[in-house]
Amino acid sequence: MxxxxxxxxxxxxxxxxxxxxxxxxxxxxxxxxxxxxxxxxxxxxxxxxxxxxxxxxxxxxxxxxxxxxxxxxxxxxxxxxxxxxxxxxxxxxxxxxxxxxxxxxxxxxxxxxxxxxxxxxxxxxxxxxxxxxxxxxxxxxxxxxxxxxxxxxxxxxxxxxxxxxxxxxxxxxxxxxxxxxxxxxxxxxxxxxxxxxxxxxxxxxxxxxxxxxxxxxxxxxxxxxxxxxxxxxxxxxxxxxxxxxxxxxxxxxxxxxxxxxxxxxxRRASLEARLARVIRTDRLHMVYQPLRRLSDRGLVGFEALVRWTTSSGDDVPPEVFVRMAEQTGLGRALARQVVAKAFAEMAPTLQRDSGLYLGINLTAEDLLDMQFHDYLDAQAALHGIAAASIVLEITERSTAMRDDLVRNIHLLRAKGYRFYIDDFGTGYSSLDYLAALPLDAVKIDKLFTQAAGSDSVVGQIFEPMCTMAHALRVGIVVEGVETEQQAEHVCRLAPQAIGQGWLLGRPVAVQDLPTT
Incomplete structure (x- = not known):
């Protein structure tokens, strides 16, 4: 009725x-x-x-x-x-x-x-x-x-x-x-x-x-x-x-x-319903993109990326279904599934080489959820992964509820987890707030990397961003490295920078991970 x-x-x-x-x-x-x-x-x-x-x-x-x-x-x-x-x-x-x-x-x-x-x-x-x-x-x-x-x-x-x-x-x-x-x-x-x-x-x-x-x-x-x-x-x-x-x-x-x-x-309602079924039945899959030092191209870690391929073989873009999950209340379930899958698949690699790390993308809502903290710890313990091998990435745009977020980051960092600010330069946070965050590195968005060295306004901003990262005393990870010229230019400005992009390795399934 x-x-x-x-x-x-x-x-x-x-x-x-x-x-x-x-x-x-x-x-x-x-x-x-x-x-x-x-x-x-x-x-x-x-x-x-x-x-x-x-x-x-x-x-x-x-x-x-x-x-x-x-x-x-x-x-x-x-x-x-x-x-x-x-x-x-x-x-x-x-x-x-x-x-x-x-x-x-x-x-x-x-x-x-x-x-x-x-x-x-x-x-x-x-x-x-x-x-x-x-x-x-x-x-x-x-x-x-x-x-x-x-x-x-x-x-x-x-x-x-x-x-x-x-x-x-x-x-x-x-x-x-x-x-x-x-x-x-x-x-x-x-x-x-x-x-x-x-x-x-x-x-x-x-x-x-x-x-x-x-x-x-x-x-x-x-x-x-x-x-x-x-x-x-x-x-x-x-x-x-x-x-x-x-x-x-x-x-x-x-x-x-x-x-x-x-x-x-x-179509959206259908997609939302299908996404709910996919998350509920654990049918999302993971790929991992390598991160390397630009100075010697040494492998330092991987970023876990979630993917959704429909039963008809169509790939739904992550920016579509991840946002949809957050808007429909499925964000927490999605974050837990990503953590569970990535930890299970990457545990052998991380145990074999303690120098490598795994990056996981999270939202501010995930970090503000104390139950998620417990879930993260439980999954790390279940798969024998040290907290120091896990990097939690949050976007600069997601730094809402600042005081609570800073406090929870401190709690997780005290356990050994590391933190990166993702898409650095595209958010709205002030420098004093970023300085207050307990960060290990900032990831400079590919928009700036791909314009680095050019005469464009975006290209000219890249060097001051590197200077800002040095002032914050945090590491630098640059996204979207696709050419040798970009890699060389970044390396001249930030010799210790880590790079991520198709030049250094494309996202692959766990069985295809590079070993060096």
Missing amino acids: HRRFKTAQSLNGSGIFAAAVVAGSILLTLLLAHAAWVQGDRHRLERHVDRLLEATRLVATQSTRALNDSLRLTTARCSADDLTELRVLAFQSQHIRDIGRVEDGRVLCTAAWGVLPHPPLLPEPTRRATAYRFWSVGSTLVDRRISTDMVAAGDAILFVAPDWFGDIARLDPRTSSIVTTRDRRHVMRAWGSEATILPGAREEPWHDLGSARVQLACDDDYDLCVMARTRGSGLADASLQSVLGLCLLGGLAGMGINSMMGASRR
């Missing part, structure tokens, strides 16, 4: 987790789609505003040139020669439809209509700027059927083509655009609703107004700015079908992610 209840709880928890993964994937998909959509709207709006400003700048340039040229004419105003010259100027300008003459606020003549028998009176200008007067788009005074902008300077007036912007301004129904002065007080042309743009106008090139995008660009030579606003940007303008499609896509992705995570959890 209890097991069935726990299973139901587990299934319920898995279902909640799966639902959370799928929901998160849908949300992430919608957010990414919205961001991509908004970014696309920004680029599109920026290009639209730049094109509209360029067209406006071109009209302003042509209008200024045409007005200045007409003012420089020396022909009699509204004479046949004058109208001919005005007509030429109009034809030379792409966006100018007509040029005329004004006097006392009335249009006297134009290049297209000739001399007007009844000169119409100009209304009040929409805007004045220095020598120029502007009238925003409206019916011309000559023919009400024609709408255009007008610009006047002196006695010259020109009529701008009403379609100078072409199809540029008509981006899509969602977009409103305006051509305005920099102070926003005069709107010269608007498409869509200018009221949706001006209230939120800022000086930034672009900014957001809720679900809308607003783009602004101004000309440095003319008092002109172009603004455009797209409403309903991003998912706010997406159809229901698009949103549902994105939700479906996100849901499928979430299901795939959940499936992969579930498979990973099942």
Whole structure:
């Protein structure tokens, strides 16, 4: 009954987790789609505003040139020669439809209509700027059927083509655009609703107004700015079908992610269960890597290394299953099995040559466990191994609970066991704490050994590490010695150093141990 209840709880928890993964994937998909959509709207709006400003700048340039040229004419105003010259100027300008003459606020003549028998009176200008007067788009005074902008300077007036912007301004129904002065007080042309743009106008090139995008660009030579606003940007303008499609896509992705995570959890759970069985049935095996003096390559000992080969012949890396054992509460059982196997297999070698030692990797938790102390002593006594032939290696990173650890190391060292700090240089312990530990040697990590002698930062640290070891008055063991150049460089810096690595011997089974 209890097991069935726990299973139901587990299934319920898995279902909640799966639902959370799928929901998160849908949300992430919608957010990414919205961001991509908004970014696309920004680029599109920026290009639209730049094109509209360029067209406006071109009209302003042509209008200024045409007005200045007409003012420089020396022909009699509204004479046949004058109208001919005005007509030429109009034809030379792409966006100018007509040029005329004004006097006392009335249009006297134009290049297209000739001399007007009844000169119409100009209304009040929409805007004045220095020598120029502007009238925003409206019916011309000559023919009400024609709408255009007008610009006047002196006695010259020109009529701008009403379609100078072409199809540029008509981006899509969602977009409103305006051509305005920099102070926003005069709107010269608007498409869509200018009221949706001006209230939120800022000086930034672009900014957001809720679900809308607003783009602004101004000309440095003319008092002109172009603004455009797209409403309903991003998912706010997406159809229901698009949103549902994105939700479906996100849901499928979430299901795939959940499936992969579930498979990973099942593989890990399976691996954990298999590791527990392997430890329980004593099916791990040991290999031993030689340690030699670098000065004469004399054999001084071996490091015991635990290995796990599955029934299918696959090797599980030690960094995987050792960490897994520690995380699942199997670390103590694993340490005891390593000690039992290594002592049993190496006892004849250690008894035959008392100058050799066996290194065993332990954790701080093992050393803090007084029952493990008793187990270690019992195994040494059972196999006739002197405590002085055993080196206990702990990593610098495992030096937690410092006071208790130092006290327990002293207890074991008093019995004759020796201690090395493994992976020296990769931990976080301070020099004063390392000095307080009763150590026999430090093992410099292969990361530093393999860079020794190089110009890299890691390589330059190697020599100070050797100096530090001398200051601590402890021996030096270097890991990862793979080339003669590395061995020679280390030997020059630390003549008494012991080396470990493929150059000096690979890990082998007990029956293949070297004798010299």
